[in-house]
Amino acid sequence: MDSSEIIGYVDPLISFPGDKPAVKVSCTRSTFTSKVFRLRAGSSLPNAPPISHQSIDAIPQQTHQGTPQFSHIGSFARIESWSGPGLDVVQSISISLWCQPTLPSESGHEQFLFSSIDFGQAVGFECLLDEDGCLHLRVGGPSGIQEIRLSTTLIKNQWYHFEFTIEIDPSIVSFKGKSKPRDVGEQSVYFEEKHRLAHKAQLASDSPFTIASNSCKHGSSPQPQTPCSFNGKIDGLKVETTSNGTIHTLLDFDFSLDIPTDRIRDSSNGLYGKLTNSPSRAVTGYNWDASQGDWTRASYGYGAIHFHDDDLDDAMWDISFRLELPRDLRSGCYAVFVDDGKTSDWIPFFVKPDPKQSQVPPVALIIPTFTYAAYANEHLFDESRTVHFLAEGRDIDKYSKIMMKRPDLGISLYDSHNDGSGTCYSTVKRAILNMRPDYCMWLFNGPREFAADLWFVDFLEREVGAGGYDVITDHQISECGAELLKRYQVLLSCSHPEYPTFAMLDSYSAFLHDGGHFMYLGGNGYYWVTTHDPARPHRIEVRRAEAGCRTFGLPPGNWHHSLTGEPGGLWRSRGRPPNCLFGLGSCAMGVGKGAGYGITTEARSHARVSRFLRGLQTEEVIGDFGLVQGAASGDEIDRLDYTLGTPRNAVIVATTKLAGGHSDEYMLFNEETLFPMVDTTGTTSDKVRSDVVFFETPGGGAVFSVGSINWVGALAWNTFDNNVATMTRNVLQDFLTHADANRRFSEPAAG
Secondary structure, eight states: OOSOOEEEEEESSEEOTTOOOEEEEEESSSEEEEEEEEOOOOOOOTTSOOOOOEEOTTSOOEEEEOOOOEEOOOOEEEEOSOSGGGGGGOSEEEEEEEEEESOSSSSSSOEEEEEOOBTTTTBOEEEEEOTTSEEEEEEOOTTSOEEEEEEEEOOTTOEEEEEEEEETTTTEEEEEEEEEOSSTTOOOOEEEEEEEOSSOOOOOOOSOEEESOSOOOOSEESSOOOOOBOOEEEEEEEEEEEETTEEEEEEEBOTTTTTTSSEEEBTTTOOEEEEESOOEEEEOOTTOOSSOOOTTTOSSSOOEEEEOTTOOSOOOOOOOEEOOOOTTOOSEEEEEEEEOSSOEEEEEEEEOOOTTOSOOOSEEEEEOHHHHHHTTTOOTTOTTSSSOOOOTTOOOOHHHHHHHHOGGGOOOTTSBOTTSOBOOEEESSSOOTTSSTTOOBTTTTBOOTHHHHHHHHHHHHHHTOTTSEEEEEHHHHHHHTHHHHTTOSEEEOOSOOOOOOHHHHHHHHHHHHTTOEEEEOSSSOSOBOOEEOTTSTTEEEOOOOSSSSOSOOOOTTOOBOTTTOOBOSBTTTTTOOTHHHHSOEEEEEEEEEEEOEEEOHHHHHSTTGGGGGTTOTTOSEEOSOOSSTTSSEEEEEEEOOGGGTOOTTOEEEEEGGGGTOOOTTEEEOGGGOOSSOOOOBTTTOTTSOOEEEEEEOTTSOEEEEOOBTTHHHHHTTTTTOSHHHHHHHHHHHHHHHHHHHHHHHHSOOOO
């Protein structure tokens, strides 16, 4: 580690005014200072708006004691009070289970299937894989822990059934196992061996019984910790004892029970275990036969849990200090700036509107916190990982370099686990280093997601003023629904609102039905099915199914969400394409130079749309400039498609095809292509384009959508003095005027 490093996170990420969120900081120096700022534009790119964060003087600068903090990563199950102390009177104990190792070797550490070992007392038992994938059994004894190396070396992705029996007098360890054929070309392999222990086995242990680990540690440590979690699936674990010829079941777990929760249930004695660091549930087990792909309807086949040595749900760092947020603090994007004298960090958090505020502004900016969670600490730049981009020649910023050094910060929903399997869950209870105001995304050498979205904040500060808008989040909308949205007249999305829940889509639909105005100012929005549990608000779940622009796909049988049971994949595949609500749907992506938009003839002649073009009468092309990829249309882009639900009254205001279009560095998403798969690039396909569309709704509302993640980079160009900013400003003013008129018209007359 470098001599100086400081990073942190705020818990919870989103608070009300008056709350006291915890700030958790890892600092390698003895002291550091903190100061709170309201965030605006944070990028120092040429032609970008100046950095203009505002100090919150009501929260004074403070000095704090620094200490390094590292998380214990890796998932496991823990069962307390499981009768372990009573094992001193049994004649034998047997542990049986099915397991499928997914990284039996090359993990760089021991991996544990189960453990009750108390090393201090030299009692209990455990089973592990060494770094070569060979099974070992450890048993307590009067002279210390006794270890037996079994002759079985496990094969990646092979299902095995194992039974371990430990007899007390004489102390003999018996092992039986068999493999399950992976295909019709294989047959089962059987294993059996016995070993005599040098000393009498001592099994009685006060330690919890752990599955997929030998450690119950999960919290902060001042040093990096080596994981010990098993990489793979475990199914049907059972523990039995024999006393006086009678078999007694201590534990008998059916992991297909309570799948949406963080607990496991013992069917023999009514015990419960707790899962730590969110291993993958609703995954196929040893007996899955493809007859049912929905775990909520299956009677068998879903009794497994997939554990990983890099799972992380809650970093559980110690609290460094707490913020006391003023009760009159405006909603918005904030950060705690921490500085140890050599290095510094901007630790973001969000303040949601006070529900008791007497006056509600007409505008709300929706911060896509689910998108930030999905991309949290993404490692696609790391070519040593299974899933990666070719990052040669691209700049890796300081935050990405820290991510590479700190595996305890966890991975994103775009990364594969260390064993190559895809991720399903992400959390905001950790330091998210690519959610920083000055983050520079390695693929585009510019801001993306949070850092780019702060330009919208700066834009609204200039256009409607400090009291003219609220900031709300995905988390709020998912939890509060349409009741939250109906407070506002105009909603603005940010640049990449990719991850909505079903409840969020319902809320947007209700908002538009009731006459709301919506400005979708991004691209690749409303794309992946996302679930969010208000009881565990820090966690989201996404299941990459058979279609979509994705870095991996989950195998069949694993496509239904564990939190709700609903099918995963694309909202388009679920019958809710974004076109239906917002007029556009994601179609293509590219990393080369972007494109501008040509204004259509229809737009100039349309009575209302022509007002969006005030000040642009002589402009043929807009957005042929930008702070990211050099143009307004770039990165992931959207287009109008009536066959996917775009309203028939939608007007194309502008399209990239009238401005030269995109290069062949832009390609269609796979869900857009059918046989024959030809003409899929920017110059060969009419489908590879960005459209700007507008339509009105029967309730008196309207939608304006721009079809590009990089619209915001053009909006902010030259400090918002450009034709993209002019059009956006005109639309916002028009929407506010119409929304206010609709509101007055719908209110009953006074008296």
